[in-house]
Amino acid sequence: MIRPSERAMGVEYAIRDVVLPARELEKKGIKVISLNIGDPGKYDFQPPEHMIEAYCRALREGHNYYGPSEGLLEMREAVVQREKRKNGVDITPDDVRVTAAVTEALQLIFGGLLDPGDNILVPSPSYPPYTGLVKFYGGIPNEYETIEENGWQPDIEDMRKRINERTKAIAVINPNNPTGALYEKKTLKEILDLAGEYDLPVISDEIYDLMTYEGKHVSPGSLTKDVPVIVMNGLSKVYFATGWRLGYFYYVDPEDKLAEVREAIDRLTRIRICPSTPAQLAAIAGLTGPMDYLEEYMKKLRERRDYIYKRLTEIPGISTQKPQGAFYIFPRIEERSKWKSDKEFVLDVLHQAHVLFVHGSGFGRAGEWHFRIVFLPPVEILEEAMDRFEEFMRKRLS
Ligand code: PLP
Incomplete structure (x- = not known):
């Protein structure tokens, strides 16, 4: 046997790990709602x-050729335009x-x-690569609490307690996966103040930025005066x-505090050659083009969120917070x-019940005794899933 690393x-990646038992059922001809x-x-x-x-x-x-490691200039210009429009950032x-x-x-950053031995403050619960990739790169995911009863807002005092001399950054995922939380401006300012106090950069995952239901997303990049913020975004969610x-x-x-880190990251971008050239040309069209499609899509998503939230509040044995963004809901058992x-x-x-959710502990310590549901499918499918789940819970609790 050859030893793996x-x-x-x-x-581990909980979201895909649960697919294996679901596939076994499907092999037996059972229709699973995933x-x-x-x-x-x-x-x-x-x-x-x-x-x-x-x-x-x-x-x-x-x-169809290789482009520059940092990305095509036209693409980077389109990002500047989009981010100035959305966040008013001066980049x-x-x-x-x-x-x-x-x-x-995430890998590059x-x-x-x-x-080895450094740590990054990551929210708990959080999207699994934050813990998985930090560990893969030799670091320690330093999980800070979020307050469920308060719509899963970050607990600033807990964050403060966890900072130590090996802490390298504070990661913020907003809107959040798996909780659907949308962070308040006041909370983001407090995070920036804390980061400033300890000279830490903030890493901000904004992939769901325009997918909000009630409030509007605020970027720490738009609020910072001196604290370095690295903002991440992409085509996967808002551009579908x-x-x-x-x-x-x-x-x-x-204040150019990240000059050396930028150089380190650039070395990594060069060794992986470049991002896809044709996908960048498509991205330029997306970042600079009309966004009216999003209105229609958000209408559908809102209807699905409202539906699943209502159904879950009627099912015994669980409780749930209403998500304010993204397309996940994270009930508590x-x-x-x-x-x-x-x-x-x-x-x-x-x-x-032949319905596939993801176990909350796959999203970190604070995810224990929770589960994540994706509410992307049309209401008819959600209805079937919730009917099955409700019947399951009533039977189990009777
Ligand atoms: N960040 C968060 C918070 C996510 O929820 C996801 C995907 O679900 C990603 C990043 C992955 O995004 P990408 O497809 O751009 O790699």
Whole structure:
């Protein structure tokens, strides 16, 4: 037997890990309703036509070559335009790096920041790559609490307690996956103040920025005066192009504190050559083009969110906060006597009701005894899933 690396064997991704038992059921001819993966492209959402057109044109017109490691200049200019419009940030194309989606941005940023034993403050619960990739790059995910009863807002005092001499950055995911929380401006200012006090950069994941239901998203990049902020975004959610694998990040760093980190990250961008050239040409069309499609899509998403929230509040044994952004809801299992863990609960739901959720502990410590539901499918599918789930819960609790 050839020994694999411990580093890789330590990597887990709960969202896809639960797919294996679901596949076993499907092999037996059982129809499973999968509410585990946040991919709008699997349902009635597609990238807007002008982006698809630009992608096809790029391929046909021969834009099939390697581009610059930092991304095409036109793409970086489009990012500057988009981010000035959305966040009012004062950046230039030189501050922007184009990546193979936010996932690669995370790899590059963690790779450029972390030495073994360093830690990054990440929200708990959080999107799994934050813990998984920090560990892969030798770091320690330092999970800060978020307050469920307060719509899962970050707990600033807990954040403060966790900062130590090996802390390298504070990560913020807003709107949040898996909780759907939208952070208040006041909270973001407090995070920036704390980061400033300890000379830490803030890493801001804004991939769901225009997907909000009640309030509007505020970027820490738009609020900072001196604290360096690295903002990440991409085509996967607001532009509905998950499979294109394209994203970007940029530095808002008024005092140039990240100059050396930028150099480290640039070394990493060069060694991975470049992001997809034709996808960038499609992205330019998306970032600079009309956004009216989003209104229609958000109308559908709001209807689905309202529906699932209402159904969940009527099901016994669980409680749930109403998500303010993204397309996830993260209920809490109140009645715990029937299962040993949230994972056992999710597998029980899968085997009995044939509905696939993701266990909350897959999103970190604070996710324990919760589960995540993706509410992207049309109401008819959500209705069938909720009918099955409700019947399951009533039976289990009777
Ligand atoms: N960041 C968050 C918070 C996400 O929820 C996701 C995907 O679900 C990603 C990043 C991954 O984005 P990308 O497709 O750009 O790699």
